[in-house]
Amino acid sequence: MSGASSKVLLEHYLKTLKLPSILREHRKMAAVCQAEGADYSTYLLRLIEQEIHDREQRAAERRLKSARFPVVKTLDSFRFEDQPSINQPLVRELAHGEFIKERENVLLIGNSGTGKTHLATALSFAACQMGFRIRFFGVTGLVTQLLERREERQLERFFKQLDRLDLLVLDELGYVPFSKMGSELLFEVVSRAYERTSLIVTTNLPFESWTEVLGSQRLTGALLDRLTHRVHILEANGESFRLQDSIRRRKQRQSKKKS
Template sequence: MTEAPRILLTHHLKTLKLPTFLREYEKVARQCAAEGLDHVQFLSRLVELELIDRERRMVERRIKVAKFPTTKSLDSFDFKAIPKLNKMQVLELARCEWILRRENVIVLGPSGTGKTHVALGLGLAACQKGMAVSFTTAATLVNELMEARDERRLLRLQKQLDGVKLLIIDEPGFVPLSKTGAELLFELISQRYERGSKMITSNLPFDEWTETFGTERLTGALLDRLTHHVNILEMNGDSYRLGQSRARKAEATT
């Protein structure tokens, strides 16, 4: 190919936003020539590479937007360490059909049992399936809601959160919420009722959620909305983090 057509082709591919096509076409052309493949097979290979790379970039973008504190998959979770956790139920949830049905997931268990790891793994699975996800801690979310209310942009934030397919709220049981904070969180969850999926991790059993949300009336109304269409994962057992730490130390000394 002479220089002028090459420059023009590069310009067109950049305009069409086909970076993989641009990066790979010469190499694929050589491969197809060596294999005796025609122009249709050449174009088919390039289009397939572009689609694969585009999907990878879209997944990476969704993961970035989700604001996961770290990226963890279910493949790296040691289910044997938490025998009470129903592995088949978790793997079924990883298919993300519950999100399409606008159901909820509540993950219950003591600190250190891997609740956040499972939540991150299910959130990652949702991103890989093309779904918008948002991850936040309960404390961070409540602070954002209160700041938005004070700055008269609460409606905008609520609409933004309403746009995600899956909202993950990590550990609302760590600290009690103020009356205003609890009410704002309740309002957000109520708005998503049967409209968008929520996943909540908590180190408190349901009968102790009043300690976080303040009143039995508010807690009851909240649980009523969360548990109407719910999948519950129970992760009672020894500390998952402690077990992982011991295993790493044992490997280091062998």
Template sequence: MKGWLPTFVREYEKVALEAVQDRADYPRYLLRLCELERIDRERRMVERRIRMARFPHTKSFDTFDFAAQPSLNKALVLELARGEWIEQRRNVIALGPSGTGKTHAALALGLAACQKGQSVAFTTAAALVHDLMEARDERRLRTLQKHLASVKLLILDELGYVPFTAVGGELLFEVLSQRYERGSTLITSNLPFENGHRCSAPNGSQARSSTG
């Protein structure tokens, strides 16, 4: 029981005393324990999803300064926080210059998704391309691609801040293609949107990605 019902083990004596004081019968006593176990289990699952998401910081909309970003549609952002677009496997692209709260909003949307029971993975575009190329060299690319395709929400931050090679762009595009209609992707970028994002590589070639 200790491994499967930790809250039962931790709280049964305290709840038993409360049940005696409240003159609660045995079924009500068990119901209280079950409710505590359910609440604690949900909390642990949320914490686990947050750890698995690998957020660099935990941000929520409680600390987001909407007044400092008057051009941002607050109603739309809070609607996105409800997570219906993730259930519908739709995608979101947040465009704007540095310092406009894109990453904060992306982190807050990711946190909200974790709290609603959805799996999330957060990464910068540069870090993901690096991981993909490293995985390819170490012959574990398929494993990484499978993981990235399986999460409900992939948050790809800072697309276009750091240029990457054509090979890196192809690997990134493959990830986005594999996620098409299988999961949602949220991309933040400071690049203008013209039929997709273009990231110039050092050799002058361009890697293009699109969420479809």
């Protein structure tokens, strides 16, 4: 077999085996290894390492896209000094992702604007980087989707998609009350996740006020029973970040005017 034919056949096999990085890099890597005097094992090792690295990178990009974060946030950008009520050591511990392996939940409770969504996003983003399958929902948007899927007779298919997740984020529970059917469908999500999929839930309401949103005291009790069985609770009782930023900017403008 001629050299040209073997190269064509090699590239055909690499495409068949779905090894795009080796297909792209094998000639360049051969030249590098030849110049360095590296042996065939080193050449093969470097190609495989490149393929694995690129494959992991593509998988990470797919997980990030599938998570559908409204905005990517990290713990590095969270100002713990402005929210001293938040248990920072616990947040740092949760960022290691062990709570997901243990099928535990995280509940962030506190006033509006205190960074609950930021922390929920940062923790789930860290989990995404570790290889966990994540999906982020605003609770109102999730309930709307559930109702629509029910009308379209696609509800069970949607539930099965959620069942495959490692972590489900339910953001901003408490701002909009749900219909009876909406509350029941949300309960179904929490019930199916129980001891199978970890949940991160953010809310501005204390537990005793959840009935105002869910409508039924009995359903609220059952939902809370499942959610809080194995849960880490983070409380954010400080002032709104947005309010603090507004005050800070106003002071800066006043200072500039004086100068």
